[in-house]
Amino acid sequence: MQSTSYLNMIDSHFHLLSMEKKGMDLASILQRMEELSMEGIEIGLDADDLALRTARFKGYPFIHLSAGIGPWGVQEGMPPIQEQLAEFESQLSRNKVVAIGEIGLDNHHAYGTRQSQTQLMMAQLELARQYEKPVIFHNREADDQFLSLLGEQSFPQQGIFHCFQGSGELASLAIKQGFFLSFAGNLTYGANKTLQDLFKTLPLEHLLLETDSPYLSPIPLRGRPNSPLHLEHLYRFAAALRGMEVEALIDAVRGNFHRFLEQ
Template sequence: MQTLPLHMIDSHFHLLSIERKGIEVDSLLNTMQEHSMEGIDIGLDANDLTARAKRFGGYPFVHLSGGIGPWGVKEGEAPIDSQLETLQEQLIKTNAVAIGEIGLDNHWDYGSKVNQEGLLTAQMEIAEQRNLPVIFHNREADEQFITLLRSRGFSRQGVFHCFQGGEELAKLAIHKGFYLSFAGPLTYKANKGMQELFTKMPAERILLETDSPYLSPNPMRGRVNTPLNMEHIYRFAAELRGIELTDLIQQVKTNFHSFLRA
């Protein structure tokens, strides 16, 4: 059995994508279970939720979310209304704990801001209807999200995943009741601003994640990422905040369960 700290939370990973990278996912999940890990297998498109529920629903420590990311409006994708209908049908059949990941991305050419915002708004309405929190993807869209957060309330709040935004968005998101989840980029030497921001965040609003199979932390960069790399993120994050590893693990676990219950 691999030696890892117990009770680590990975709030955001993509098991089907990990499997496509050649990782034996059942073995991975068994190791996670042996170390009392827990987390959310995150949706990427309208069609994946039912398949993931069948594939991973037998693991009680793996929660599921469903959502359509901003890539859902790129050229060649199905009409938005059709995608939303499919998502709704799959949500009815599963026990999703959140709507996500959904959001805005100005880094890649996924489609117009108007179309991305339309898809995001529609899924936020689904979240309200189903009384579920949201999991936001934000890539170079701070100003849009600041406007969004200022203009509406959220009955179940949510998470900004793999947070790489600025301090203004961070403070507003926390004021609105959101959690900020930090991933492998927190460990990269170039991200001094992110590291400084992380140290300022209220302990009760922090989550940690791998976003695997992407964004492997130091010293695993260049390899396929998995939830087992959470140890590197936790150790780095604990050192940044000047606290014991076990204390950070307990705090993130408390935060995660509060997010699920909120």
């Protein structure tokens, strides 16, 4: 298992149950995260996973939980949207979360239709307003739709665009609306120079970093299942892009993350 010498790193987005399905040893990973004073958000994916995740991870105070139904919730074979939303709200009403997400839009994969994805996302945005929670957005090749959304609505509790890989225009509008932009291991990939150039220019006070574990392992671990313990590679790369010391970037991201939690 990859280890690190850095303390206090924030991983704003990871999926522990998905890591477990890949055969990863959660107990060891969580123990090491605690030893390194790491902190972050374990991200919900489905309507019915919050109660299970709450029970599994209640003994780890450095793990915060979100809950949401991603755009895959409208793919063929899934229960009707209203049925999923009813289960989701039932679990949401009985368990603590720091955010609603990940939710959003995905034009890369054939998840239902644009209309059904939008219907699912908008219903959860209404729940976020009802529960006064920030949102965590999934955006895959849907910049135009999110530009429209951010131009038409306000987000009092703000939120995070996870695994940001959108345009400079979307980044600017999201920041204007008070969102944080979270960057994942794909920032380290050689083909993503445009994303790297954008990352250099963004205001530090709106940046977060994440692993999206078990996905998007950074260079030099690309192709292997990802873990929050691989985060050091992303922090080193990101700090070099911005001409910062790694420890200074860790401090800045940690401050941003705690501001997010306090919204």
